[in-house]
Amino acid sequence: MNAIENSPLTRKLSVFVALSDMELAVLDRLHQRRRTFVQGIDLVHQGQSDQAAYVLAEGWVCSYKIQRDGSRQIVDFQIPGDFLGLRSVLLHTSDHSIVPIVEIEAAEILVSDLLDAFAHTPRLATAILWAASRDEAMVVEHLVGLGQRDAEARVAHFFLELAARLALVGLGSKAGFECPLTQYHLADSLGLSAVHVNRVLRRLREEGLVTFRDGRVSFENYDGLVTLAEFDPEYLNHTGPLLS
Template sequence: MGRRWDCTVLVLQMQDGEIQDEILEMTHALKRKLSVFLSMSDSEERFIDRLDARTESFGKNDQIVSEGDAYSKIYVIKKGWTYHSRTLDDGRRQITRIDLPGDICCFFAPILKYSANNIVALTDCEMTVLELEQLAEIYTEQPGLGAALSWCCAQDESVLSERLVSVGRRSAVERLAHFFVEIRRRMELVDLAEGNRFLLPVTREQLADAMGITTVHLFRSMRRLEKDQIIAWGTDGVAINDMMELHRIAKFTEPYLHYTEIPSRTDRFLKKLSQIPQYASGQQ
C-alpha cells in the first residue's frame, strides 16, 4: 500500500487566522479559474454565486460516478480532489484525469447518455451540483460565461491529449517529471500551491495508474528523481528542489494548458451579442 495524504493536512499546517480564509478561497476556485480566460462582470460573478445553491458532499474514496451510469447532473468541485478512471475486465485500471477545486465533472451530461468513466473522490469533497437546465441557462443568459466554460472543457481535452503523449512516448521518469510540473501549475492557478512545495493527496498505487506503469517501476523512477535531489516526496507533500531541471527532464512546454485570455475575435463577438435584447437582459 502507498502512503496517503489528505487535503486537510494543508489546512492544519496554517496559522489559525489563515484557516477560514483558505476555506473561503476554495469555494471560489471556479471563479479564479475562469478569470484567467474572462474578465468577469459583476453580473457574471453574481450568476456564478447563484449556481452555488446546491451542494453534495463525498467522503474519501467514495464512488461519485460509475462507468455506465446515466448522466443526470454536472459537478463543480468546491473542495477536495477527484480522479477519473477506466477499469478493464481483468481489474487493471488507468487513471485518466485528476481533478482539482474549480474543475468541472460530467460537463458533457447534456449531450451524452452514459458516463464512460469512474469518478472517485481522492479526498473528502464538496461539489456544487448543476442541473442540465442550469447549464443551458448559462449559455443563453450569460454567453461570456458559456464561452469560459467551453474553454475549461477544451483545456481538459488538451491536458488529456498531453497525458496520452506522456504514456505513449515519454519514459517513466519523464512522465513523472511532467506530471509534477503540470499538477503544480494547475494548483497554482487556483491558489493551492505557493512556492515549490505542495500537497499531493494520491497514493503511490494511484500515481502509478495515472502514469501507466507498475508501482515497482514508479518507485525506481521516483528514487532517481529524489537521488538527484530534484524532488522530495514525504508525509508533508511534494517539494520541487530544482524546477528548471524538472522542466528539462519533462520536456515541458506550457501552451497546451491554454492559460490565455479570451481570443479577441470571440470577445468582439460576445460584445456584439450583448447588444441583442434577449442576451442583454441576462447581463443586468
C-alpha cells in the same frame, strides 16, 4: 468583493476572461447546492446514465476506466474549480467512472441552470468552453506522455502539470503543493507499476529535483525538472475561444 469571487472556479475563469458582476453572480448561483462526498465511493459509474454534474469546490477526484482484467487506467485528476461529469450529463451516459480521492465538497449543477447561464451570459459560456477544451488538451498531453516519455519524464511532467493547474486556483506554486495521492494513483495514471513509481521517485529525490513525501510535492529544482520532462505549459495556457 464577496466570498464567492474566491471560489476556485471563479479564480480559474478570471485568469482568462474578465468577469462582470452579473457573470460573477451567475457563477455564484451555480455554487448553491453544496454537497459532500466521502472518499472511495464512485460518484459516477462507468456505463451509468443520467448523472448530475458538479463543480469541485474542495478535494481531489479522479476519472478512470477499469479493464476487464481488473487493471485501472486513470484518465485524469480533477482539482478544485474543475467540472465533474459535465460530458456525462450532456451525453446522458458516461464511459468512465469518477471517484473522490479524499472527502470532497462539490456543488451540484442543474443542467437547466447551466443552459440558462449559457443563454444569458455568453462570455461565461465562452469561459467554460475554454476550460473544457483545456481539459481535453490535458488528456491529449497525457496520451503523448504514455506513448513517448520514459518513466522519469512522465512522473516529472505529471508533477509539473499539476503544479501549474493548482497554482491557477491558489493551491500551489513553483515551490510545491499539497498532494493527497498515493503512489498507486501515480502508477495507474502513468501506466507504470507502483513499484517502479517508487523507484523513480527515489531517483528524482536523489537527483535533487523533486520530493514527494507525506502528502506534499516539493520542487527542489524546478527548472531542472522542466528540462527533464520537456514540459511546455503552452497547452495549458492557450488563448481564449470563440467570441472572446
